[in-house]
Amino acid sequence: MSRVIWFEIPADDPERAAKFYEDVFGWEIEKWEGPFDYWLIRTGSDEEPGIHGAIMTKDMGEVVRDTIAVDSYDEFSKKIEMQGGEMLTEKIEVPNMGYMGSFKDTEGNIFAIIESNMTETSTK
Template identity: 65%
Template structure:
């Protein structure tokens, strides 16, 4: 079974959004040192229920997206298409994480799949 493991909140102003979520919910937010603008969100301690996420630059009509962990990017991209969904992006490598891609489900919702490759 594949589990929701991450969320993404789109923002026009990354610092303003970070301050908002830090001040309202007490989340810890840090700028990722990766190849694109991405701010990591820690919503609680490891032993607490829930998931962590990120704040990312907003593009046109972006909405909050959830990332679903999968064993094989290729296998699930194929399943998504076979069941009436649509892959919206090509497979993208994320250094130190694995592979991800964005898809649209049959209801028009946009989500991500993530294949973790811890090496």
């Protein structure tokens, strides 16, 4: 079974949004050291049920987006389209993470899928 493993919250001002979620929910939020404006969110300890996520700038998307872990990106992208979903982005490799892309479901909701390559010793 595939599970939601990540969420992203779009923001005009990620720093302001980070302060809001820290103050309201007590989440731990820190700016990612990567090549774009992305803030990592820890929503609680790893022993508790729940998922972690991120805050991103609205130029990366304007809706809350969930990421779902799948065994095979190619298999699930075909299933999504066969069931009436729409591919929004091509499959991309995220270094040290896996292969992912964004889709729209039959109701217009946007989500991403990711196939992990964390166990691979070399990149494809």
